[in-house]
Amino acid sequence: MSRGRASRWVDIGFRGTAAVCSAMPLVLLAAILAVVVAGSLPSIRYMGWQFITGITWNLGNLYGAISVHGGVRAPAGASYGALVFLVGTLASSAIALVIAVPVSVLTAAVLAYQVRGPLQSLLSLLVELLAGIPSVVFGLWGILVLAPWVGRQLGPGIAHVLGWVPFLGGAAGTGLGLLSSGLVLALMIIPIITAAVRDLLMQVPRLYREGGFGLGLTSWEVLRHVCLPIVREGLIGAVALGWGRAMGETMAVLMVGGSALNQLPENLYSPISTMAAVIANQLDSALTDASHMAVHALAELAALLLVLTVATNLVARLLVNRVGRSTTVPGVRV
Amino acid sequence: MGKSISVAGLSAWYGDQQTLQSIDIELKANTATAVIGPSGCGKSTFVRCLNRLHETVPGARMEGRIELEEGDLCRMHPVDVRRIVGMVFQKPNPFPTLSVFDNIALALRLSGVRRRSELAERVERSLRMAALWDEVKDRLRHPATALSGGQQQRLCIARALAVEPEVLLMDEPASALDPVSTLRIEELIRELKSRYTIVIVTHNLQQAIRVADRTAFFLNGELIEFGDTSEVFEHPRDRRTEDYISGRFG
Structure with a gap:
């Protein structure tokens, strides 16, 4: 029957959409977490524990030479103590x-x-x-x-x-x-x-x-x-x-x-x-x-x-x- | 020792609805008075007025005079009234977060009893009076909710007795209990009435006959009949009392 086939497709569509929507919160949380963690890796390598023990937050000389410290590149004099x-x-x-x-x-x-x-x-x-x-x-x-x-x-x-x-x-x-x-x-x-x-x-x-x-x-x-x-x-x-x-x-x-x-x-x-x-x-x-x-x-x-x-x-x-x-x-x- | 209460012109309302119509009654010292009547007749409201608990319900109010030796209860601070007029409720309601001991000790501590030995002594005395000591003396530190329903209700009686009231109100104290626990509570009431003035609301007419010296019959917020229990049950003066106790309504 044509109605049966149509409603079956609608149902598949509904279930697919619902699955995607309901997965959204989890996916978003995971994505955001992944972005901030991945984004912070160079900073973690650069500052280590001093990130949470240091009090100097200095972006360094943004127009000067870039120095290498702890294997990562940062502006000279940069310090990120939070x-x-x-x-x-x-x-x-x-x-x-x-x-x-x-x-x-x-x-x-x-x-x-x-x-x-x-x-x-x-x-x-x-x-x-x-x-x-x-x-x-x-x-x-x-x-x-x-x-x-x-x-x-x-x-x-x-x-x-x-x-x-x-x-x-x-x-x-x-x-x-x-x-x-x-x-x-x-x-x-x-x-x-x-x-x-x-x-x-x-x-x-x-x-x-x-x-x-x-x-x-x-x-x-x-x-x-x-x-x-x-x-x-x-x-x-x-x-x-x-x-x-x-x-x-x-x-x-x-x-x-x-x-x-x-x-x-x-x-x-x-x-x-x-x-x-x-x-x-x-x-x-x-x-x-x-x-x-x-x-x-x-x-x-x-x-x-x-x-x-x-x-x-x-x-x-x-x-x-x-x-x-x-x-x-x-x-x-x- | 218990004290007598003399109630005059006591009326009570919930919002616009009047649930007690100008009640006059004398409750004698050291007797147990049963308050009977069909559901919604105002008997619970009546006892809840006697310790001013009625007015804690938003929208509820009362007027009239409730004379005790100390004076008119309606003119005293409700907190003081409730120290003189204790209450036991329809369902056992021990404080669920407290131990057996602390359920009784809480009100004592709040009224200034600080010494451990005095607390322990008064807790034990209350538990003995409520015929519960032997069953719980090894479990004083256990949560009160671990006790059986009947034990919880006797704990609530002990809790009420600990603050040394003169009057004890009981609002259908056995209605949530099994027959054995009910009998124990009734036994207790018969013992306690030598020391306290007891007012007990009950649905159970046999219970009224078993425990009460005097019985008051309420109907639609009015006191219809009041007298010695045997008189009320054997020779009711009012037709409506007779109909009720012979099971024609209610």
Whole structure:
């Protein structure tokens, strides 16, 4: 029958397309990984471990003679030490987490337990809208509003009160730096962590919370001692999710980070650069390097960042999924 | 020692729906009072008002007076109320992340008991009162969820007793348990009522007869009849009580 033959071909076409499409994520991941790893090989040979221990990032004399070092060609005087960027990435994302985690957990608790009906939907929507703001808008706001405030009020204020604590003293400068980056990143990851934690908290059976209330525990004690332990693994996952996002974030930290080169942050207000920001910032100059070593170095930076973010995401996924399965708590017929 | 509770004009709502209609009732000290009635009659809401748990449900509210020796429960801080009026729930709900020991010790620690020896002593005393000590004394550090359903429920009773309440509310405490565990819980209630004022919601009329000195019959949010258990079951004054206990509805 003609219809049967036609539909058979359609089906073959469908299956073929579906197979190609479904293979795409894997192929893409493998391809990207292959490109950054292959791209970084010359840089790995050129710099060795000094790539992650060195602080000097110098493209060398791009118009001078090309020297050979470790069997690979690079411009004279070139040095690619990414420690500054590694520290910038870890420090700014750590500050973001320190701010974002408590805020997110408390917001999530309000969303999950304290409000209901239209108000709950409205507040949840607002939090999710925050996640939809383009990162360049956060960056612009950071430059125009946040950094001046950090430079004039917040920074000097912290330095005045907590100046005796290491890293918290010192001049706040323009405000463009570590603290502003951490704050902007915190704002960007709060919606992500909040939404994940809210969903986790809503999975906690009301029965357990009432068990806590029934013993005379306060709302905070029930959250702290009953609900959060139940969702503990998922909570770690949600934090890792936010962390991965904070490390990979590019535009906003490029705009408010202060673009540090060749110097480690001395205090909370020092300018920094993150790995992602440096890749975006330096690619243009790197492309003028005739030996291509600068591009290889950026590729190595990308590989390092990819490893960090994929690892945190993977851990996050594993932990979040594990809680999803274990919230039907064993031994209790709910 | 248990204390008596005197309830006056207690009404409760979920959103716009009124689930309790101006209840007046006197719950005597050191007696077990059974609260019976068909599903949705407000009996659970009633006991949940007595420890102010009702109002933790978003949209729920209550009004009226619940007088204890300490004063009107409705005017006290709910956290203080729940220290005086303990509760055991329909389904065993030990904290799933905590050990047997910590399930009981948590509330004690949070109320300021710090010394290990005192904690251990009070945990043991509570477990003994809940007739669970002998079964779990070698498993105190095991997760509470590893216990059987009946043991979990007795753990929840021990947990409630540990904070030394004067009133113990039980919302169908045996409905999720097998017959043997149910009998153990009932035995326990008969023992505990010499020391506590007990209010037990039950679907099981035989259970009310077995454990309760007094019985209250609720229907559509109203208290229809309240008296000695034997009176209520043998000579009900209200036709609706008679219909319910003789199995004509509910």
